[in-house]
Amino acid sequence: MDMAVQANKRRSEELGEKENANNYMKGVRHLCDNGITKVPGRYILPLADRPRRIPVAPKANLKLPVVDVGRLFSPDRAQVLETLDAACKEYGFFQVVNHNVDCQVIGRMIEVGKRFFELPFEERAKYMTTDIRGAVRCGTSFNQTKDQVFCWRDFLKLSCHPLETVLPFWPSSPSDLREKAISYAKNVKSLFMVIMAAVLQTLGVDTASSLEEFDEGSQLMVVNCYPACPEPDLTLGMPPHSDYGFLTFVLQDDVEGLQVLHRGEWITVDPLPNSFVVNVGDHLEIFSNGKYKSVLHRVLVNAAKSRLSVASLHSLSFDSVVRPSPELVNRERPKLYKDTDFAAFLDYITSCEPKQKSFLDSRKLSHPT
Numbered sequence: 318m319d320m321a322v323q324a325n326k327r328r329s330e331e332l333g334e335k336e337n338a339n340n341y342m343k344g345v346r347h348l349c350d351n352g353i354t355k356v357p358g359r360y361i362l363p364l365a366d367r368p369r370r371i372p373v374a375p376k377a378n379l380k381l382p383v384v385d386v387g388r389l390f391s392p393d394r395a396q397v398l399e400t401l402d403a404a405c406k407e408y409g410f411f412q413v414v415n416h417n418v419d420c421q422v423i424g425r426m427i428e429v430g431k432r433f434f435e436l437p438f439e440e441r442a443k444y445m446t447t448d449i450r451g452a453v454r455c456g457t458s459f460n461q462t463k464d465q466v467f468c469w470r471d472f473l474k475l476s477c478h479p480l481e482t483v484l485p486f487w488p489s490s491p492s493d494l495r496e497k498a499i500s501y502a503k504n505v506k507s508l509f510m511v512i513m514a515a516v517l518q519t520l521g522v523d524t525a526s527s528l529e530e531f532d533e534g535s536q537l538m539v540v541n542c543y544p545a546c547p548e549p550d551l552t553l554g555m556p557p558h559s560d561y562g563f564l565t566f567v568l569q570d571d572v573e574g575l576q577v578l579h580r581g582e583w584i585t586v587d588p589l590p591n592s593f594v595v596n597v598g599d600h601l602e603i604f605s606n607g608k609y610k611s612v613l614h615r616v617l618v619n620a621a622k623s624r625l626s627v628a629s630l631h632s633l634s635f636d637s638v639v640r641p642s643p644e645l646v647n648r649e650r651p652k653l654y655k656d657t658d659f660a661a662f663l664d665y666i667t668s669c670e671p672k673q674k675s676f677l678d679s680r681k682l683s684h685p686t
């Protein structure tokens with residue numbers, strides 16, 4: 318038996334975890350509310366996957382390329398598009414500022430998200446389901462039915478399209494959650510449309526017809542709650558992963574934790590107030606025929622503070638096929654990815670433990686056509 322597994326087993330025995338195995342499914346918040354002082358064995362990563370294995374000189378946080386939305390509507394548009402193009406190629410990440418989303422809308426979303434996770438367990442449990450196609454889903458870890466090691470994160474996923482259909486399923490408590498989350502979802506969707514139009518322009522793809530498809534596309538909002546963790550070096554809030562859609566808009570509270578894999582090193586992204594961290598997802602990597610990269614990222618947890626983030630994932634509608642744009646496939650650059658759809662993604666994540674960029678890897682053509 319590997320040493321890490323043995324250590325986890327010892328830790329589990331020490332904490333009398335056998336009887337409590339089902340408690341992990343109830344989430345990290347529930348564990349913390351029951352006053353744990355050690356990280357249970359189920360959350361302890363093998364040594365090689367732990368966040369700060371070797372003490373290294375502290376690295377400066379990563380300054381992501383900044384996309385100024387105001388300047389997109391000025392004579393500087395071409396310059397901003399250049400920044401955007403370079404960011405999508407080199408980092409797979411950028412920061413969006415001067416975006417016109419009201420800071421009150423942003424503040425209220427964070428605040429109501431926090432109050433949701435402060436509700437009694439029984440209230441949150443009403444939305445706990447493993448049905449990944451539902452309009453609302455509360456859960457824990459990354460892929461809780463498959464994860465060998467759990468991660469230190471609870472989530473509320475809200476499907477946002479079409480809003481009138483999904484809304485009656487959203488939590489009715491806190492009583493103002495629907496109102497705050499709708500307003501936030503609509504604002505982020507509008508911002509996504511502006512940024513997506515710019516991305517299509519940098520890719521040189523005919524925008525009008527594609528933009529209509531994005532307008533009718535999917536939006537999934539994920540409210541992530543990472544409670545303070547007694548031993549943050551043993552676990553992660555989210556394991557290294559890439560996101561499935563075209564673009565993800567991440568809103569962080571004032572606690573840092575998001576790390577991006579950049580040139581082989583994990584670098585922390587600075588939480589800038591009132592900005593969004595935006596990342597390229599697997600679908601955009603496929604659509605751009607590999608020109609833009611969906612980059613691995615992960616989340617560290619914190620001993621002193623709990624952290625909340627809201628990720629809004631945008632893609633085409635769930636029944637659309639995502640394929641390399643024909644405008645980006647030619648003799649010099651053959652088609653590098655298979656066509657894919659949402660059903661293929663769901664089948665994939667329900668059949669295995671998603672690791673790293675494994676879904677995207679499964680879409681790569683070994684013999685480009």
Ligand SMILES: O=C(O)CCC(=O)C(=O)O
Nearest residue numbers: 539541567575616626628
């Ligand atoms: O919490 C964060 O900052 C990132 C969340 C994330 O990567 C995700 O929800 O996919």
Ligand SMILES: [Fe+2]
Nearest residue numbers: 558559560614
């Ligand atoms: Fe992510």
